[in-house]
Amino acid sequence: MIIQVNTDSSIENDSKLTAHVESVVEKALDRFSDKVTRVEVHLHDENAHKPGDHDKRCVLEVRLAGLQPQAVTHHADSTDKALNGACDKMKSLLESMLGRLNKR
Secondary structure (H helix, E strand, O other), X not given: OEEEEEEOOOOOOOHHHHHHHHHHHHHHHHHHOOOEEEEEEEEEEOOOXXXXXXXXXXXXXXXXXXXXXXXXXXXXXXXXXXXXXXXXXXXXXXXXXXXXHHHO
């Protein structure tokens, strides 16, 4: 599973952030690793340097072998919470989608 981390200009994308994001995504989507070929993580601070509630956004786009890409978005007050929320949403989406495909 290839994980690509993208940030906007207000979030510093350093090796520490990349390693943390990769760790969280790998842990959350581990049971789907045979189907997932690539994950793109997009982190944004929608209000830049102004304080605000739920202004951090994480978009997860997962590319699945032989299937259409799937994407989810989660807003929170920190990038870590936004990432975890998006991972939870993606896990639920994949469980539902792949569960239906396995029943066919």
